Amino acid sequence: MVLIQHTWQFFLSHSHQVVKATLQQLYLVGIPMGLAVIVAIPLTILSTRVKALYGPVIWFANAMQTIPSLALLALMIAMGMGIGTVPAVVALFLYALMPIVRNTYVGIQGVDEGVKDAARGMGVTTWQLLLIVELPLALRVIIAGVRSALVATVGFATLAALIGAGGLGNLIMEGMGMASNSIVLAGTIPAIILAFLADGVMGRVEKALTPRGLRV
Amino acid sequence: MAGSLLKFENVGKVYPDGTRAVSQFTLDIHQGEFVVLIGPSGCGKTTTLRMVNRLIEPSSGTILLDGQDFRQVRPVELRRRLGYVIQRIGLMPHLSIADNITFVPKLKKVSQKARRSRAYELLELVGLEPSAYMDRYPNELSGGQQQRIGVLRALAHDPDIILMDEPFGALDPLMREQLQEEVKRLQRAVSKTIIFVTHDMDEALTMADRIVLMREGEIVQVGTPEEMLRRPKDAFVTQFIGRHRMLRQASEVTVDEVMLTHPVTVPADLGLARSLDAMRRRRVDSLLVVQRDGSFCGVVRLPLVQDAMNLGRECGVGELAETCKTLCPQDLVLEAMHIMLEGQPSGVPVVDESAHVVGLVTRGTLVGLLGDALKRAHEAESPSTETADQWA
Numbered sequence: 001m002v003l004i005q006h007t008w009q010f011f012l013s014h015s016h017q018v019v020k021a022t023l024q025q026l027y028l029v030g031i032p033m034g035l036a037v038i039v040a041i042p043l044t045i046l047s048t049r050v051k052a053l054y055g056p057v058i059w060f061a062n063a064m065q066t067i068p069s070l071a072l073l074a075l076m077i078a079m080g081m082g083i084g085t086v087p088a089v090v091a092l093f094l095y096a097l098m099p100i101v102r103n104t105y106v107g108i109q110g111v112d113e114g115v116k117d118a119a120r121g122m123g124v125t126t127w128q129l130l131l132i133v134e135l136p137l138a139l140r141v142i143i144a145g146v147r148s149a150l151v152a153t154v155g156f157a158t159l160a161a162l163i164g165a166g167g168l169g170n171l172i173m174e175g176m177g178m179a180s181n182s183i184v185l186a187g188t189i190p191a192i193i194l195a196f197l198a199d200g201v202m203g204r205v206e207k208a209l210t211p212r213g214l215r216v
Numbered sequence: 217m218a219g220s221l222l223k224f225e226n227v228g229k230v231y232p233d234g235t236r237a238v239s240q241f242t243l244d245i246h247q248g249e250f251v252v253l254i255g256p257s258g259c260g261k262t263t264t265l266r267m268v269n270r271l272i273e274p275s276s277g278t279i280l281l282d283g284q285d286f287r288q289v290r291p292v293e294l295r296r297r298l299g300y301v302i303q304r305i306g307l308m309p310h311l312s313i314a315d316n317i318t319f320v321p322k323l324k325k326v327s328q329k330a331r332r333s334r335a336y337e338l339l340e341l342v343g344l345e346p347s348a349y350m351d352r353y354p355n356e357l358s359g360g361q362q363q364r365i366g367v368l369r370a371l372a373h374d375p376d377i378i379l380m381d382e383p384f385g386a387l388d389p390l391m392r393e394q395l396q397e398e399v400k401r402l403q404r405a406v407s408k409t410i411i412f413v414t415h416d417m418d419e420a421l422t423m424a425d426r427i428v429l430m431r432e433g434e435i436v437q438v439g440t441p442e443e444m445l446r447r448p449k450d451a452f453v454t455q456f457i458g459r460h461r462m463l464r465q466a467s468e469v470t471v472d473e474v475m476l477t478h479p480v481t482v483p484a485d486l487g488l489a490r491s492l493d494a495m496r497r498r499r500v501d502s503l504l505v506v507q508r509d510g511s512f513c514g515v516v517r518l519p520l521v522q523d524a525m526n527l528g529r530e531c532g533v534g535e536l537a538e539t540c541k542t543l544c545p546q547d548l549v550l551e552a553m554h555i556m557l558e559g560q561p562s563g564v565p566v567v568d569e570s571a572h573v574v575g576l577v578t579r580g581t582l583v584g585l586l587g588d589a590l591k592r593a594h595e596a597e598s599p600s601t602e603t604a605d606q607w608a
């Protein structure tokens with residue numbers, strides 16, 4: 001009870017700091033996710049056409065996710081990017097690639113061969129096949145990939161404070177340094193809310209983008 | 217229009233892996249014709265069909281469409297001028313029925329309004345209530361209904377030629393028959409040229425104006441269903457036409473095509489009482505007696521067994537067996553008739569090279585053969601009146 005009160009007081013007295021950390025957090029999630037979507041989806045689509053490309057792409061994405069997240073952050077520093085927001089964004093971006101690549105590929109490859117054959121036989125161009133057949137049918141799976149990438153990124157982003165990128169992780173570390181549970185909670189609660197929010201929103205998006213004919 | 221609508225000239229296809237799927241395929245198809253490609257699995261039917269819309273490029277020869285080399289038309293353009301129906305149906309699950317039917321018009325940028333009225337018109341044509349179906353989705357339809365939509369989709373842009381690859385292969389027999397009738401009716405109503413792939417001879421005989429029978433990538437015989445039935449070119453054709461063979465003269469039918477394949481046989485050392493019992497249970501008046509090794513040794517007739525029983529004889533049924541004339545599976549049925557007319561009326565056993573019994577020809581078999589032949593002949597002579605009624 002006391003703890004909640006203290007946390008609340010901290011929120012009130014340091015609202016500016018909490019809001020700033022949250023905004024940083026959003027930045028740390030939004031930018032790498034945006035980049036990952038922009039890079040991974042087209043690249044993977046390309047590798048469904050140029051099959052030789054898929055091997056290296058999925059290998060790389062896989063490797064990035066296999067490296068323990070903390071090690072990935074440390075690697076950024078070791079590679080000479082120093083500390084701060086940029087290396088954190090790069091690390092988070094690399095980390096988010098894998099679910100998006102995997103789901104985009106599986107989604108597009110999973111489009112029924114009969115449907116594609118019929119479409120080709122009716123005279124769709126290569127672009128039309130992608131835009132009006134494959135992507136709409138793969139969309140749900142692709143969104144699910146983005147969703148799991150997002151949830152992972154929100155979690156990982158709190159670690160970015162370790163290399164000086166700020167964000168809610170900063171508050172948590174500060175609280176731990178000062179042995180103040182209320183400050184730790186002031187960082188943790190928004191982080192948790194963000195994670196649930198992200199998942200919930202993506203769930204909605206997934207539903208909204210599923211064509212009626214594909215709903216069960 | 218003079219000449220042919222679609223002309224294959226020495227068309228061949230060798231796949232990159234060296235498979236020679238089609239070779240020397242030459243055929244003229246006329247406006248309004250219903251041509252069925254048929255043949256055993258892997259004989260190149262699908263390959264031939266897909267070369268027409270250039271989903272597969274021929275490795276040799278040319279196809280002329282309306283007298284023009286089809287390679288002068290871009291594949292995408294070409295396909296939008298043809299209709300295409302496949303066994304897997306391939307409706308777009310994310311599009312409404314109306315949008316599925318008018319998929320090609322949409323590619324051709326026909327207005328939404330015109331497309332809807334076209335879909336409406338086509339649904340009415342096959343007796344599906346347009347207002348109930350237009351805005352549904354493929355997963356809300358049965359397989360048969362889906363393939364109906366698949367056929368309508370191939371008609372929506374009014375193509376001259378429609379390609380169909382085993383369109384009804386995945387449907388149950390009832391549905392299949394309905395759709396066969398419907399397609400035939402549609403074809404007459406809109407006078408389309410249809411190239412239809414199947415490996416079901418029944419389907420080919422009902423639907424085709426002309427049947428093209430293929431084997432290992434080559435045409436074996438081309439002809440109307442009537443010609444195929446009456447004058448099969450060789451044994452392969454005969455065999456492929458299968459149970460429709462009865463139209464042939466009895467002089468050409470071989471024993472193995474008509475014989476009973478599981479005649480009652482008993483071992484030679486079977487006791488008399490048990491033999492009698494076997495006859496009673498199977499309701500036969502004679503038994504084929506075989507040695508332990510299965511080779512044929514003769515026929516035993518009911519009166520003989522009864523007499524021996526009355527005399528109190530104790531022996532195996534083999535001792536009462538009488539030799540008789542036998543046939544080989546490849547002998548003509550005519551032969552069987554001769555034997556039966558010349559004093560062996562109850563039947564003629566059929567034995568293979570190693571003297572094992574493989575069948576039996578009886579009077580019943582021959583009567584059945586005759587009946588079938590008469591029925592087929594009758595059907596073949598009056599198809600026009602039948603169909604006229606149907607489509608009236």
Ligand SMILES: Nc1ncnc2c1ncn2[C@@H]1O[C@H](COP(=O)(O)OP(=O)(O)OP(=O)(O)O)[C@@H](O)[C@H]1O
Nearest residue numbers: 231233235237256257258259260261262263264415
């Ligand atoms: N893409 C391919 N690459 C190599 N060989 C192929 C390819 N497609 C088909 N073939 C081979 O070409 C031959 C003809 O195939 P096709 O599909 O035309 O036969 P089909 O008559 O349609 O058979 P089915 O009745 O089983 O559908 C077969 O031997 C097949 O294995």
Ligand SMILES: [Mg+2]
Nearest residue numbers: 261262263381
């Ligand atoms: Mg085939």
